[in-house]
Amino acid sequence: MHYDVIVIGAGSMGMAAGYFLSKYGKRTLLIDSFNPPHNKGSHHGDTRIIRHAYGEGEEYVPLALKAQELWNDLEKVTGKQLFLQTGVLNVGYEKTDFIQNIISSSKTHLLPLKILDSSAVNKQWPGITLPENYIGCFEPTSGILKCEECIEAYRELAEQHGATILTNTKVKELSVHDERVTISTEDQTFNADALIVSAGAWSGTLLSKLDLNLPLNPVRKTFAWFDASEDLYNYRDFPAFSFETSHGIYYGFPSIDGSGLKVGRHDGGETINPEEAIRGFGELEEDTTDLKQFLHNYMPFTHQLKYGKTCMYTLTPDEDFIIDLHPNYSNVAIASGFSGHGFKFSSVVGQILSDLIISGKSEQNITPFSINRFK
Template sequence: MDYEVIIIGAGSMGMAAGYYLARQGKSVLLIDSYNPPHVEGSHHGETRIIRHAYGEGESYVEMALRAQELWHELQEQSDEKIFIPTGVVNVGKPDSTFIQNVISSAKNYSLNIEQLTADEINQRWTGFQVPEGYIGCYEVDSGVLMSENGIRAFRKQAEAHGAVLKVNAPVTSISIFENSVKVGIAEESFTAESLIMTPGAGTRRLLPLINLELPLQEERNTFSWFDTDESIYNSTSFPAFSFELPTETYYGFPSIDQAGVKIGRHDGGIPRDMSQPLEEFGAYEQDERDVSRYAERCMPSVGPHKVGKACTYTMTPDEDFIIDKHPDHDHVVIACGFSGHGFKFSSVIGEILSQLVTENRETELDISPFSIKRFLN
């Protein structure tokens, strides 16, 4: 064998998995179509929120807490700034499923949150104008991940422990044998005992090569930065946030390193044709319109729109992840469909993936909600 493990897709999850395997002394090859960190994955745009009292469901809480531990560990090993403890305030109607999930998971896992009325939010952080009838759940111990820094740190550590990285190398073939795999790129091919697939937005292109079909849909989404009054919105005093309105969901960040407030719309993505280049910010009227209207309504002290970027979500029908072994091959593991809320978990998912291809091929964390079988006939 050339390697013990080949990882296809060296972005958020794949790079983390490569590090955890290499740290164990495993021989690892990471293959990526680009050169991470890059703008074609789900990690660009500088920042991501990490939340613990998870509005998308309690099945994520244990992973979120372990992910936080691992981000702290990476921070200690790196000279990159990776985690900023801004806190996170989740805002919505008291009876919304999202807010009820936050409250329930905080109670069941004894998480450090404060429940606030709209007036209390507006008084504590004058940059908000939360409408009457909404409440907020402030997660004191959550905050902001510097996503591209995180990828760089995982890459540096993985390579320092001996992992090999092939960049700008789209995969052209995959052959799965009883106890091994063979992966082709351009004029080269490599063999390994196990395969991890974390190809992000490139997943659907590669699924036929491993005889799988999954109901994934790529979506184009956008996020923006706004000119900012630093005395109001600086990251030392203003939290990251998620904000659920009746028909729209937004998220955002305080001004970090004077970059300005960053706001994105989480829902309302446009289906993307992956055979075409990602359309740049401004290709659609709603790119700037939606976030600007949200800012005018709920954060009126934010200044003019400054710049925006486009990104790709890879969605599953239920918006929950897929993290599982191939149904026919125990030595092939796939993680995909992170539906726009996966980056915060990439540290722990990398750890999980490394466990699924070593020793007893099991992980202590419960990943049954993310079974691939829910989408197979």
């Protein structure tokens, strides 16, 4: 069967793209090596933070705001609660780029932001103990996305609009000739007018088949849930958080319906081969000791480790995204290298990818995410 578009990788970005393409009437095939949502990539673990005043750079703010709008739309269409407005507390030294970007982007885009010294943070959230030299930037309109439920929602809608989703299927070969894309799996071949590659840690291997070698580095990451005092850390009273400390960058989530306080480390991690089994949580001593030390320093009213999980980041050298058309094929769109801060944007990235395929351009400014920056 001939398709208008084939999407390789039906995780966060790919599933959203599949929804928008099928909604716009494109005959769409999504292929995934597993069965999304799954725990083999970068989109599992129940929750993701969505921040609006963005510490990683002001160029992300319009995307974050559009993404939030699209998540709100998805809630309305499906009738599901996918976003929890817990607020997000960003903590760090006042003069760091991260904190200064948050403050400046809130002013530029007129975003609500409450700047607190350490004593004010400790008073407002008694579960936190900040040293004097840190400040907190609290975004009241930000919060938490239920990541796996978001993907399930996009999957259901894509299928309702006629998309075909082929799961547990690996792509063995792909080629582009005369503006036609050919994809081969173990036992089938598919043709399409256009292609989207959004395969996370596997994108590098796939794109090398189209003579494109991107500087992508898959990294093993861990995160865990801890028993915690529910009166201090429940999601109605305690925010999601991001801490840039002198020992590393950490993020986390309040306890949702008794789940426990969830925390992970954003920086660090070991380079891995996604084709090989990843070492499970706890197989490295620092998996637990690092997170426990963070909690001891800043959130001391937490208790025993409940359980932990592993996932993957796919890092670019500058830790900014890749969202672009293939340099040699205008009918191939690419989304990769989300470097551990991409999920919140997957709604808008899906829309961008569908626009790139349909019209060759996007209303969003994706110049900072060009492949050409690596030349």
